[in-house]
Amino acid sequence: MLDSLYGYWLPPDISTHGYQVDRLINVIHWFMGAIFVGWGIFFTYCLIRFRARPGHRASHQLPKAKASKWSEVCVAAFEAVLLIGFSMPVWAQIKNEFPTEEQKPLHLRIVAEQFAWNFHYPGADGEFGRTAPELMAADNLIGLDYDDPAAADDLVTNNDLRIPVDRPIICDLTSKDVIHSFWIPVMRIKQDVIPGMKIPIWFQATQTGDYQVACAQLCGNNHYNMKGDLTVYSAAEFEAWYADMAGGDDEEEEEEDE
Ligand SMILES: [Cu+2]
Structure with missing residues (x-):
């Protein structure tokens, strides 16, 4: 019976606070999945677009692209939301707000x-x-x-x-x-x-x-x-x-x- 309880994804949650932990784990996984796919596409694009070709020389100067800057700002902002909006409340509840x-x-x-x-x-x-x-x-x-x-x-x-x-x-x-x-x-x-x-x-x-x-x-x-x-x-x-x-x-x- 225990085997079926602890399956491939999260085990069942039978606690009053657990849904908040699960929500955080799920959101982080979807978010990391999206970033993985996004970076993967960009990486593949760069491999093809900037491949070695006769008559082209590599430039080692950092590009100043707006898109990359804003994508990084968005990632950082979302991580801040995860931390302040999702992690800290459940942490406080479990660590500081004991039942009376x-x-x-x-x-x-x-x-x-x-x-x-x-x-x-x-x-x-x-x-x-x-x-x-x-x-x-x-x-x-x-x-x-x-x-x-x-x-x-x-x-x-x-x-x-x-x-x-x-x-x-x-x-x-x-x-x-x-x-x-x-x-x-x-x-x-x-x-x-x-x-x-x-x-x-x-x-x-x-x-x-x-x-x-x-x-x-x-x-x-x-x-x-x-x-x-x-x-x-x-x-x-x-x-x-x-x-x-x-x-x-x-x-x-x-x-x-x-
Ligand atoms: Cu031990």
Whole structure:
């Protein structure tokens, strides 16, 4: 099913902001195609018109043609429109205009490592438990402090991101080792993940279904294999899964306390 999703052109877009990214990509491709054809015709014309012929000498002086000057002005002006009119608004929306708490966003922490994505959900209390590098272990990949009361209902998944549809998701991205890049192609979101930094991103899904999370930064030998499942649930499905998972690991915690 995933194969058919990621076809020959852009993958499907299931995000609220993605149409703006796609529009920009499409406009740029049509524009570059037009320039390619235009320059190609001009180049071919020059090859024939100015070919070496007996009795003709090459002039190395730059011509002062109005047409070429204006075509370059037009190209520069159009590029300015692309940048100011199309790129900057969507960039601002994704980078600066975060959803407010009234929109009931779901907050997540995402911890990248070679070669996996860890997702930290705060649980019913909405508060993330403390994490510390010295607590990291094979069975505690993000170093969650289970003695912290806020950690009691926290949920941590590995390469398994599940989110509700039609609700903003705000993620704080960080990395345990090297630079990774958090990428959800169908969500039109991609952000470098830097060790020692906390970088927030947000997105909102418009459709339920199964998709993929990838790493877009060459981060080591198994970079190609650094991928996770993305499941977009309906609001009710998500609540059921979340309550089930976040409330269901009490026994495990007791074991760890011993
Ligand atoms: Cu990576």
